[in-house]
Amino acid sequence: GQNIDQPTEMTATEGAIVQINCTYQTSGFNGLFWYQQHAGEAPTFLSYNVLDGLEEKGRFSSFLSRSKGYSYLLLKELQMKDSASYLCAVSAPSMDSNYQLIWGAGTKLIIKP
Amino acid sequence: EAGVAQSPRYKIIEKRQSVAFWCNPISGHATLYWYQQILGQGPKLLIQFQNNGVVDDSQLPKDRFSAERLKGVDSTLKIQPAKLEDSAVYLCASSLGSGTGETQYFGPGTRLLVL
Numbered sequence: 001g002q003n004i005d006q007p008t009e010m011t012a013t014e015g016a017i018v019q020i021n022c023t024y025q026t027s028g029f030n031g032l033f034w035y036q037q038h039a040g041e042a043p044t045f046l047s048y049n050v051l052d053g054l055e056e057k058g059r060f061s062s063f064l065s066r067s068k069g070y071s072y073l074l075l076k077e078l079q080m081k082d083s084a085s086y087l088c089a090v091s092a093p094s095m096d097s098n099y100q101l102i103w104g105a106g107t108k109l110i111i112k113p
Numbered sequence: 114e115a116g117v118a119q120s121p122r123y124k125i126i127e128k129r130q131s132v133a134f135w136c137n138p139i140s141g142h143a144t145l146y147w148y149q150q151i152l153g154q155g156p157k158l159l160i161q162f163q164n165n166g167v168v169d170d171s172q173l174p175k176d177r178f179s180a181e182r183l184k185g186v187d188s189t190l191k192i193q194p195a196k197l198e199d200s201a202v203y204l205c206a207s208s209l210g211s212g213t214g215e216t217q218y219f220g221p222g223t224r225l226l227v228l
Contacts, residue, residue: 004155030213042117042204042219043156050214087155091213098168099213103155 004104011110020073020107022088030091034073038084083111117220125226131193134223138207148204195227
């Protein structure tokens with residue numbers, strides 16, 4: 001079966017660092033995406049990892065371990081505008097030999113002053 | 114560059130009525146997706162088009178949902194008749210191609226409430 005797990009909700013303080021974890025069990029793996037979704041808005045692309053290791057992009061970094069089926073999104077110097085849901089999605093082969101994105105339910109991040 | 118456009122943004126209907134949503138993808142994007150997102154859940158793929166052909170519609174409830182992408186550009190998603198459980202946000206996304214690492218760009222979504 002295909003399964004992606006993320007914590008439902010996390011709370012952090014403005015200026016701090018937070019790590020959002022994602023574990024996955026999929027039939028095949030072709031990369032992992034992180035998207036940010038503010039309440040009432042569309043998801044927006046944050047990062048894509050296909051090889052093991054850490055990818056840094058400004059205040060946001062994403063890590064992947066394919067052997068462990070594990071990824072995390074690291075947010076530094078948290079700002080109030082970072083309050084949003086963070087969606088983990090895995091690209092995997094579909095039954096008809098194309099690729100599909102399997103989505104997690106998202107982690108709602110609440111930033112407190 | 115203009116993003117993915119969707120309309121309407123909000124729709125309220127009664128059960129058993131029909132409704133249609135429209136999507137205009139980013140210019141030049143060959144692949145178009147319709148997702149259903151229920152509150153507190155991740156997006157669920159309903160249908161994927163490559164140009165004007167259907168690539169994946171395995172999770173589309175075909176007894177009530179239909180979609181088309183004429184001329185490989187704009188797309189419409191229709192629900193007829195609607196049920197209470199169809200209340201959700203319907204997201205349209207597009208990507209340049211359908212390869213494994215293609216980034217999907219989402220429209221603002223249509224929020225549907227079925228009463």
